[in-house]
Amino acid sequence: MEKVIDENKQGTSLQLEQKQHNTKKLFIESYGCQMNFSDSEIVASILSNEGYNTTDKIEEADLVLVNTCSIRDKAEQTVRKRLDQYNRYKQNKPNMKVGVLGCMAERLKNQFLEEEKIVDMVVGPDAYKDLPNLLKEVEEGRDAINVILSKEETYGDIAPVRLQSNGVTAFVSIMRGCDNMCTFCVVPFTRGRERSRDPQSIITEIKDLYEKGFKEVTLLGQNVDSYLWYGGGLKKDFSKATEMQKATAVDFAQLLEQCATAFPKMRFRFSTSNPQDMHEEVLHVIAKYHNVCKYIHLPVQSGSTRILKEMNRQHTREEYMQLIDKVYQIIPDCSISQDMITGFPTETEKDHQDTLSLMEYARYDFGYMFAYSERPGTLAARKLEDDVPEEIKKRRLSEVIEMQNKIGLERTKRFLGKTVEVLIEKTSKRSEEEWAGRNSQNITVVFPKDNYKVGDFVEVKVTDCTSATLQGKATGYSSMQS
Known part of the structure; x- marks a missing residue:
């Protein structure tokens, strides 16, 4: 089944728009649900105001953060393996700081600081605004932890950056x-x-x-x-x-x-x-x-x-x-x-x-x-x-x-011969000559690029399908196209 979550898949490292005056580098990875990826956008926004630009090269990072998931044991084991990999980078760059964010941080709390010697900072999902203070603690040589749950925090006042965004x-x-x-x-x-x-x-x-x-x-x-x-x-x-x-x-x-x-x-x-x-x-x-x-x-x-x-x-x-x-x-x-x-x-x-x-x-x-x-x-x-x-x-x-x-x-066969509205999101994985997007029903649709571009709403006539993907040919723009 193509849409089953693959827990072995490495977490996504994310990039954002850089601020020219920032001098420090942040490498951040996210695992688990969509909420974790959304939270990473909040974290990156907070840290961009603290002098950090993101990088997709862990070896040049001053701060490495992993936003974690606790929903299954396998997800936690994946994160622990990544922490071991971070340790190898720290051996070559002793000033690199490592933090664990999110649900796994909340669940294990002090255990990370006690057992995982490479972890300098543990931050729960409701404590991201405290990151500047926690970083000061780390810079002064102290372990830093804040896993206090809040009854009010929604981060509604934080403008998230859009990490590794397709702009769509x-x-x-x-x-x-x-x-x-x-x-x-x-x-x-x-x-x-x-x-x-x-x-x-x-x-x-x-x-x-x-x-x-x-x-x-x-x-x-x-x-x-x-x-x-x-x-x-x-x-x-x-x-x-x-x-x-x-x-x-x-x-x-x-x-x-x-x-x-x-x-x-x-x-x-x-x-x-x-x-x-x-x-x-x-x-x-x-x-x-x-x-x-x-x-x-x-x-x-x-x-x-x-x-x-x-x-x-x-x-x-x-x-x-x-x-x-x-x-x-x-x-x-x-x-x-x-x-x-x-x-x-x-x-x-x-x-x-x-x-x-x-x-x-x-x-x-x-x-x-x-x-x-x-x-x-x-x-x-x-x-x-x-x-x-x-x-x-x-x-x-x-x-x-x-x-x-x-x-x-x-x-998916119910769409055969029908025309569906698709928002173009990216180039198809199977061919550089095809676009991929989703229809209203959240089914991936693949079709020849022609003269369309990412962000276009197009009508696609479906000619073939698998259990998770529709294939077809664009017939023109949809009514949603501005």
Whole structure:
């Protein structure tokens, strides 16, 4: 399956626009979710004001940062291997400083400074504004750590730099944290409680992107459907809000509609959704506006109600299926993708078959599928024995991937002979003579370059497909083209 996350893939090192007066070099790598990549843009912005320009050559860096992921053990092991590689560079450049950022930093805290002798600095996801002070601590020869979680920090006042940007697509974070205590997940412990960003600051950031020529924005959050702004405060405290705050509150459906109407020549996507919080109003906004992409990432994790309960997911199999029905009823041409975990503690063969049958019912276009990886500190690690043998986990994962490949091919075939709107993002990996972009349904489309350019909205007639890619020929510009 081409769209399955490859955890062996090296993290992306990022570049930004250089400031001429800056004299120090920053090398930064990001691993994991889109939020981590977005956070790296915030970090680079903060450090650019501290005299750092980024470099893609680690050997010339004065400061090396790795933005980490804790969602699976394999992701953490990848980061540890990178730290070993940093150590070899430090041997040749003793003044080089190394810092660990993000979820892994939050989870392991002091352990990094105690065990990983090459690490000078440990910074949690809510502490990036403290980087200038932490760097002073490091420069004075002291270990530096700040992993304090915040109830207010959204970085809404930081103008992110666009790292390794194609000038066409960008991420905009609209909220941080998560209140859903899924038993397998470390995110509530590494990123804290949900808090939403002022909608006006979001619109302002998108306006800046639009004026710079960007054509598509993905609104980011651990759970975007929980977005709720009412003048400050955590979502869980909304019941304590004043009547004025409640009357002027903005939820996710309203925010998405504001974006769509304010910038009709930009496309909008969002990630990630939680089934229990996906409201019908959001579906109607997607259906109503051409520039809101017809695609929803809707993680389910398992097709078994019993396992969903063990995971503390706040929905059943039947409720999820009802939501799928509603999506296709309101947005008939919608694409849906999934997250799936195989081999969760106590999972039986019947539970596994329930997952496969749910996949057939939902007709996912693609998915992100993994074998269960016990994460220290989670409720599952504390309360449930990891009792599914590794070979069974892998066999079930293989069957889930095989099912997704089969369904994915059937889903892409629905575009054969049809014309789709594509935003050109880059040159295709398979040929220098072809462009690659995505249609509204988030399917990659490849076609001959002709006289088009990156950033153009074009209509492409689909002539062939694989389980994850459409191929065709451009027939002209679309109505979205300015």
